[in-house]
Amino acid sequence: MAEVNVSLPAGRYTIHIAPGGLGRLGALVRGLALGDRALVVSDATVAALYGGRAVDALRQAGINADLAVVPPGEDSKALAVAETLYTKAIACGLDRRSPVIAVGGGVVGDLAGFVAATYLRGVPFIQVPTTLLAQVDSSVGGKVAVNHPAGKNLIGAFYQPRLVVADPGCLATLPARELASGLAEVVKHGIIADAAFFAYLEGNSAAILAREPGSLAEIVRRSCEIKAAVVEQDEKESGLRMILNFGHTIGHAIEAATGFARYSHGEAVAVGMHGAARLSSLLGRCGPDTVAAIRALSARFGLPTAAPGCRPEDLLAYLARDKKSIGGAVNWVLTGGIGRAVVTADVPEEAVRQVLDEITR
Numbered sequence: 001m002a003e004v005n006v007s008l009p010a011g012r013y014t015i016h017i018a019p020g021g022l023g024r025l026g027a028l029v030r031g032l033a034l035g036d037r038a039l040v041v042s043d044a045t046v047a048a049l050y051g052g053r054a055v056d057a058l059r060q061a062g063i064n065a066d067l068a069v070v071p072p073g074e075d076s077k078a079l080a081v082a083e084t085l086y087t088k089a090i091a092c093g094l095d096r097r098s099p100v101i102a103v104g105g106g107v108v109g110d111l112a113g114f115v116a117a118t119y120l121r122g123v124p125f126i127q128v129p130t131t132l133l134a135q136v137d138s139s140v141g142g143k144v145a146v147n148h149p150a151g152k153n154l155i156g157a158f159y160q161p162r163l164v165v166a167d168p169g170c171l172a173t174l175p176a177r178e179l180a181s182g183l184a185e186v187v188k189h190g191i192i193a194d195a196a197f198f199a200y201l202e203g204n205s206a207a208i209l210a211r212e213p214g215s216l217a218e219i220v221r222r223s224c225e226i227k228a229a230v231v232e233q234d235e236k237e238s239g240l241r242m243i244l245n246f247g248h249t250i251g252h253a254i255e256a257a258t259g260f261a262r263y264s265h266g267e268a269v270a271v272g273m274h275g276a277a278r279l280s281s282l283l284g285r286c287g288p289d290t291v292a293a294i295r296a297l298s299a300r301f302g303l304p305t306a307a308p309g310c311r312p313e314d315l316l317a318y319l320a321r322d323k324k325s326i327g328g329a330v331n332w333v334l335t336g337g338i339g340r341a342v343v344t345a346d347v348p349e350e351a352v353r354q355v356l357d358e359i360t361r
């Protein structure tokens with residue numbers, strides 16, 4: 001079992017990464033010496049696949065676990081759904097020492113984390129991420145939230161888990177498009193922080209796509225290390241953490257311009273990473289070899305590098321509205337070559353227009 005330790009002012013916790021880790025959930029939770037009641041939160045799809053195993057593992061360790069199931073999908077990240085979970089927590093007699101345990105993807109993690117952060121002013125939170133995106137991204141960093149009709153993640157908190165158990169075995173049942181979506185964030189971690197990891201992805205793409213447990217465990221481990229190192233230096237997103245947004249400036253614009261329907265998050269980010277790489281090359285920050293390498297790896301993982309049909313004007317309008325924009329200038333995360341991220345607001349609009357033209361052709 002690989003372990004990644006995360007140290008923050010708010011506390012320390014360990015991410016356990018191991019095929020079969022779900023079966024050891026009870027023992028790992030027991031080790032935290034929390035209360036003997038727990039609420040497991042899952043969505044209907046994940047509950048049918050892994051809910052029983054999670055609850056059984058907890059009960060075998062003497063923890064009286066109840067399962068709360070929400071509908072799958074982004075719509076469950078809502079205050080109304082959180083309220084049903086508070087009601088369930090009260091009915092089950094959860095007290096301040098009782099953990100809320102998220103078993104699912106980023107939707108369940110963000111929702112259950114928000115409930116854990118607010119129920120009784122905060123109870124222990126445990127994450128059992130079951131999508132690749134959740135294992136490499138959303139379960140690390142402590143951002144929890146629900147959506148508001150006016151926008152995504154508008155109501156939330158920074159709330160760190162006490163424990164994360166990532167079982168790459170759970171990824172066997174993940175739809176291929178969800179796997180690819182998570183791989184976009186994995187590729188991103190290589191680009192912003194680690195050329196050797198990027199090379200590992202290039203050399204092991206077949207094993208990763210075949211979901212060989214050892215290679216999945218390795219990409220989850222290294223991704224968690226990279227994201228944790230960034231978050232440790234900037235827990236509340238005041239500066240460095242921005243490099244995790246590589247590919248996300250254009251990516252968010254593409255998601256918004258297509259009504260969050262045509263592209264998965266990772267697909268939009270993959271197009272955005274190609275755009276950011278092209279922009280970096282146009283501005284002399286990296287060579288064409290970097291652009292070609294990013295493009296080839298994305299394609300290998302079944303990710304798009306263009307969004308034909310999107311209108312550059314629409315994307316520009318969304319870029320201007322990007323929440324990371326300060327004083328009208330977008331803070332761009334560029335690459336100075338594989339393994340290096342550069343944050344700058346000094347990007348001429350002509351260059352942005354040229355790249356948006358290219359990626360929408």
Ligand SMILES: NC(=O)c1ccc[n+]([C@@H]2O[C@H](COP(=O)([O-])OP(=O)(O)OC[C@H]3O[C@@H](n4cnc5c(N)ncnc54)[C@H](O)[C@@H]3O)[C@@H](O)[C@H]2O)c1
Nearest residue numbers: 045046072105106107108130131133134138143170173174
């Ligand atoms: N907190 C953060 O830092 C952070 C970071 C990135 C994304 N997010 C959030 O994460 C959410 C997206 O997460 P996601 O991509 O995991 O989506 P998701 O939670 O909706 O999961 C995707 C789909 O896969 C299914 N699924 C999950 N695990 C499965 C498995 N092992 N086998 C089969 N099916 C499975 C789910 O039922 C769902 O239908 C968004 O709401 C986003 O805002 C949060």
Ligand SMILES: [Zn+2]
Nearest residue numbers: 185248265269
């Ligand atoms: Zn992302």
